[in-house]
Amino acid sequence: MTQASYTKSTAIYPADRAWDREGKGSPHVGVLVGGPGARAQHVEYSIVFYLFQGAGGIAGIWWALTRPTSWVEWSAFITGYLLINFGVGVGYHRYFTHRSFETHRWMQVILATCGQMASMGSIINWVADPRRHHAFANVKGDPYGPKIDGYGRPQSGFKAWAMSHLGWLHDNTYSDWSIYAKGIADDPYLLFLHRTRYFWAVFSMVILPAAWAMIFGGPEHVIPTILIGGCLRCFLFSNSVAANNSLAHKWGYRLFDESSGATNNWFCAIISLGDGWHNAHHAGPRIASNKVKWWEFDFNGSTIHLMEALGLAWDVQKRPKLDAEKRTRHMRHLVPAVATTGGEYLVEPPTAGGTGSIMFGKDAPAETHVAPASETEAEKAKVD
Numbered sequence: 291m292t293q294a295s296y297t298k299s300t301a302i303y304p305a306d307r308a309w310d311r312e313g314k315g316s317p318h319v320g321v322l323v324g325g326p327g328a329r330a331q332h333v334e335y336s337i338v339f340y341l342f343q344g345a346g347g348i349a350g351i352w353w354a355l356t357r358p359t360s361w362v363e364w365s366a367f368i369t370g371y372l373l374i375n376f377g378v379g380v381g382y383h384r385y386f387t388h389r390s391f392e393t394h395r396w397m398q399v400i401l402a403t404c405g406q407m408a409s410m411g412s413i414i415n416w417v418a419d420p421r422r423h424h425a426f427a428n429v430k431g432d433p434y435g436p437k438i439d440g441y442g443r444p445q446s447g448f449k450a451w452a453m454s455h456l457g458w459l460h461d462n463t464y465s466d467w468s469i470y471a472k473g474i475a476d477d478p479y480l481l482f483l484h485r486t487r488y489f490w491a492v493f494s495m496v497i498l499p500a501a502w503a504m505i506f507g508g509p510e511h512v513i514p515t516i517l518i519g520g521c522l523r524c525f526l527f528s529n530s531v532a533a534n535n536s537l538a539h540k541w542g543y544r545l546f547d548e549s550s551g552a553t554n555n556w557f558c559a560i561i562s563l564g565d566g567w568h569n570a571h572h573a574g575p576r577i578a579s580n581k582v583k584w585w586e587f588d589f590n591g592s593t594i595h596l597m598e599a600l601g602l603a604w605d606v607q608k609r610p611k612l613d614a615e616k617r618t619r620h621m622r623h624l625v626p627a628v629a630t631t632g633g634e635y636l637v638e639p640p641t642a643g644g645t646g647s648i649m650f651g652k653d654a655p656a657e658t659h660v661a662p663a664s665e666t667e668a669e670k671a672k673v674d
Contacts, residue, residue: 299311299324299462300324300325300326300328300329300332300462301324301328301461301462302332302460302461302462303460303461303462305439305441305443306441306461306462309323309441309462310323310324310462314441317430317431317440317441317442317463318426318430318431318442319469320422320431320465320466320469320470321422321431321433321440321463321464321465321466322463322464322465322466323462323463324462327464328462328463328464331411331415331459331460331464332460334411334412334487335411335459335460336460337488338409338410338411338488338491339456339459339528342409342491342492342495342521342524343409343495343521343524343525343528344525345521346495346516346517346520346521346522346525347521347522347524347525347526349517349521350514350517350518350520350521350522350525351522353513353514353517353518354518354522357514359514359518360507360511362502362503362506362507362511362515363503363511363514363515363518363519364518364519365502365506365519366499366502366503366515366518366519366520366523367518367519367522367523369502369519370494370498370499370519370520370523370524371523371526371527373404373407374404374405374407374408374494374523374524374527375527375562375563375589375590376401376404376593377401377402377403377404377405377406377407377408378404378405378408378410378416378527378531379562379563379564379565379589379590380401380590380593380594381398381400381401381402381404381405382401382402382405382413382416382417383420383565383590384578384590384591384594385398385401386401386402386405386413386417386474386480387416387417387420387421388575388576389576390576390577390578390594390606390607391578391594391597391598391603391604391605391606391607392603392604392605393597393602393603393604394602397597397602397603398479399479402479402480402483403483403490406483406487406490407490407491407493407494407498408494408524408527408528409490409491409494409495409524409528410528410531411459411487412483412484412487413474413480413483413484413487414467414471414474414475414480414481414484415464415465417470417471417474418465418466418467418470418471418474419433419434419465419470421465421470421471422465422470423435423535424550424572424575427549427550427551427552427572428549428550428551429442430442433458433463433464433465434453434454434458434535435454435539436450436451436454436535436536436539436540436551437450437551439453439458439461440458440461440462440463441461441463451536451540452536454535454536454539455529455532455533455535455536456528456529456532491524494520494524495516495520495521495523495524496516496520498520499512499515499516499519499520500512500515500516502515502519503515503516503519526561530558530561530562531562531565533555533557533558533561533562533566534555534558534562534565534566534568537555537557537558538552538553538554538555538558538566538568538569539551539552539553539568540553541553541555542554542555542556542558542566542568542569543569544569545569545570545573545582545583546569546570546572546573548569548572548573550572552568552569552571552572553568553569554566554567554568554569554570554586555567555568559580559586559587559588560587563587563588563589563590564579564580564581564587564588564589564590564591564592565580565590567580567581567582567586567588568580570582570586570609574607574609576607577607577608577609578591578594578595578606578607578608579591579592579594579595579608579609582609594606
């Protein structure tokens with residue numbers, strides 16, 4: 291990388307600019323660095339997380355502490371929280387990322403739309419990043435590992451927590467759709483949501499709460515309902531999801547012997563309605579419910595099982611009953627190293643130095659960990 295190109299670097303963090311200056315390029319196949327894609331990501335997350343959610347959420351806290359509120363504002367908060375949790379916890383995460391179950395096309399549309407209203411950026415980026423995280427947990431390639439940053443550089447202390455929580459959204463790396471968004475980036479409706487993501491953020495945080503206030507309260511409830519039932523609701527929910535990356539990879543207990551370092555964190559499980567049992571999730575990413583102990587609350591998993599009982603979901607992935615000695619990462623459905631269609635990718639276990647990446651198509655029977663056979667073949671696999 292020349293000095294002239296470095297001056298056009300999109301990096302925000304000094305360490306990232308140093309990486310650009312030294313011309314190191316991509317730290318791993320499937321990890322893109324810099325350019326218009328990184329710049330667009332920085333702008334998008336700055337708008338949705340700091341302007342919409344952050345500023346609006348802080349204003350919502352101020353209003354709640356200094357002015358009287360009513361059931362109108364808080365009913366909008368609770369209802370909206372459950373709505374976007376259904377979209378993200380059940381939809382984005384357990385359906386679109388891991389395909390924990392199958393469902394009707396119209397239900398896919400509902401899940402995706404509710405998730406997009408969480409105002410956490412593009413659904414396609416959202417799905418691609420957790421897939422990469424599961425493939426490279428705590429090794430080079432992990433987008434938000436607590437021990438390394440997006441470039442694979444070691445980190446610790448408060449910086450590690452901050453980067454794994456939300457700081458990673460503003461580094462200069464991002465996930466390659468051609469590898470980590472298979473079966474997602476080519477879906478017409480998901481592409482529509484991606485292109486209209488700012489509208490859905492405004493609809494969720496402003497239009498919907500304002501309509502709720504007018505229907506159940508009156509004009510005097512519009513502003514507090516927008517701030518509390520809109521902005522604060524999305525702000526707290528986004529942090530509950532991020533806490534699974536930061537808190538639930540550091541504090542908690544472990545039932546399964548898997549290498550990601552994930553823990554079961556009761557606080558994260560409560561605020562994310564079940565996703566905080568993160569060790570159980572990493573031990574079996576496709577399993578629909580993270581509940582192992584009888585007292586472990588997993589609202590999202592229970593929702594999927596209720597959908598199954600109602601005929602709205604099928605092929606629900608269930609966790610086999612295992613004794614303590616058998617609680618290993620075999621539930622990831624690992625397969626031996628073999629060449630797949632066209633010889634473009636090698637399927638290999640993630641235990642092989644953490645060199646795998648996660649990918650499976652719409653018709654794949656199980657989640658697999660794969661790595662491009664070479665840089666050249668990775669280029670051939672790119673989506674226009």
